[in-house]
Amino acid sequence: xxxxxxxxxxxxxxxxxxxxxxxxxxxxxxxxxxxxxxxxxxxxxxxxxxxxxxxxxxxxxxxxxxxxxxxxxxxxxxxxxxxxxxxxxxxxxxxxxxxxxxxxxxxxxxxxxxxxxxxxxx
Amino acid sequence: xxxxxxxxxxxxxxxxxxxxxxxxxxxxxxxxxxxxxxxxxxxxxxxxxxxxxxxxxxxxxxxxxxxxxxxxxxxxxxxxxxxxxxxxxxxxxxxxxxxxxxxxxxxxxxxxxxxxxxxxxxxxxxxxxxxxxxxxxxxxxxxxxxxxxxxxxxxxxxxxxxxxxxxxxxxxxxxxxxxxxxxxxxxxxxxxxxxxxxxxxxxxxxxxxxxxxxxxxxxxxxxxxxxxxxxxxx
Numbered sequence: 001x002x003x004x005x006x007x008x009x010x011x012x013x014x015x016x017x018x019x020x021x022x023x024x025x026x027x028x029x030x031x032x033x034x035x036x037x038x039x040x041x042x043x044x045x046x047x048x049x050x051x052x053x054x055x056x057x058x059x060x061x062x063x064x065x066x067x068x069x070x071x072x073x074x075x076x077x078x079x080x081x082x083x084x085x086x087x088x089x090x091x092x093x094x095x096x097x098x099x100x101x102x103x104x105x106x107x108x109x110x111x112x113x114x115x116x117x118x119x120x121x122x
Numbered sequence: 123x124x125x126x127x128x129x130x131x132x133x134x135x136x137x138x139x140x141x142x143x144x145x146x147x148x149x150x151x152x153x154x155x156x157x158x159x160x161x162x163x164x165x166x167x168x169x170x171x172x173x174x175x176x177x178x179x180x181x182x183x184x185x186x187x188x189x190x191x192x193x194x195x196x197x198x199x200x201x202x203x204x205x206x207x208x209x210x211x212x213x214x215x216x217x218x219x220x221x222x223x224x225x226x227x228x229x230x231x232x233x234x235x236x237x238x239x240x241x242x243x244x245x246x247x248x249x250x251x252x253x254x255x256x257x258x259x260x261x262x263x264x265x266x267x268x269x270x271x272x273x274x275x276x277x278x279x280x281x282x283x284x285x286x287x288x289x290x291x292x293x294x295x296x297x298x299x300x301x302x303x304x305x306x307x308x309x310x311x312x313x314x315x316x317x318x319x320x321x322x323x324x325x326x327x328x329x330x331x332x333x334x335x336x337x338x339x340x341x342x343x344x345x346x347x348x349x350x351x352x353x354x355x356x
Contacts, residue, residue: 012322
C-alpha cells in the first residue's frame with residue numbers, strides 16, 4: 001500500500017468522504033449567505049451583527065470555516081503530489097513539497113484561529 | 123495523397139525525437155491506420171511499431187492517432203483523419219523504446235499489483251466452481267480488456283503518478299476480481315487499495331472511457347471499488 005503521512009486522513013476513503021462532506025457544507029453555507037444578502041434589501045451592520053449573534057449561525061460559520069480548511073488541504077495535497085514530485089521536477093521536489101505543505105498548514109491554522117476569534121470572540 | 127506525420131526516435135542514433143512526414147497513396151480507400159503504417163514500412167523499413175493480430179484483439183498497436191489514443195488496426199482513416207493529415211505518436215506517459223514502441227513495464231507493474239487472478243482458499247469442488255447466470259453477468263464489461271494501455275496512457279493521474287496510481291486498466295481488472303462470486307479474497311484486495319493514491323487519485327475525468335477501443339468503462343468500475351471501500355470502512 002502507498003501511504004503518505006502528509007495527506008489529511010492518511011487514507012483514501014477518509015479523504016474522499018471528508019472532501020465530499022465538506023463540499024456539501026460549503027455549498028449549503030454559500031447558498032445561505034448569498035440568499036440572505038439577496039433577500040435582505042436594506043442590510044445594515046446591526047442586522048448582520050444580529051445574524052451572527054445567534055448560536056446556530058456561529059456554529060454553521062465555524063463548520064464552514066473548518067470545511068474550507070479540510071477541503072483545501074485535501075485538494076491542494078492532491079495538486080502538490082501531482083506536480084511537486086521527484087518524477088516531475090527532480091530531487092528538490094521533497095523540500096519544495098514539504099515547504100508548500102508547511103505554508104498551507106500555517107495559513108490553515110491562522111485562518112482557523114482568527115476565524116474562531118471573529119465568530120466567538122466578542 | 124495522405125500526409126502522415128510520424129514521431130521518430132532511435133535512441134542509438136538520435137539525440138532527440140523528431141517528426142518525419144510521409145506521403146501515402148491510399149487509392150481512395152478507407153484503410154485502417156495500421157494499413158497505412160504497413161505502406162509506410164514498405165517505403166521506409168526503419169520505421170518501428172508493434173503489431174500482431176491486426177483485428178483489435180491482441181492490444182499490441184495502441185498509439186496516439188491524431189491526438190487520441192486508439193488501436194491502429196481497427197481505427198479507419200475516415201474516423202481520425204482531418205484535413206488529409208494523419209499524426210501518429212507513441213502512447214503518452216510511457217518511455218519510448220523506439221519510434222512508436224513504448225516500454226510497457228510501468229503499466230504491467232500496476233496490473234501485477236491488483237493480483238489479476240482468481241483467489242479462493244476453500245477446497246476446490248469435484249468439477250468446477252459454479253456461478254449463476256446473474257453472477258456471471260456482473261463480469262460483462264470487465265473481462266473484455268485486452269491491456270492495450272490506451273486508457274491508462276490517456277489519464278493525467280497516471281501520467282503524474284504511474285508508480286502509485288494503478289490506472290484505469292489495472293483498476294478495471296481489480297474490480298473484475300472483486301465482482302467475481304468465485305473469488306473470496308475481497309478483504310485482502312480492498313485492504314491493498316485503501317490509500318490516497320491507488321484508487322483515489324482518479325478524478326473521474328473519463329478520458330479512459332472516451333478512448334477505450336473495446337468500449338469499456340473503467341470509471342464506472344472505479345466508482346464501484348470506491349463504494350466497496352466505503353462500505354468496508356464506514
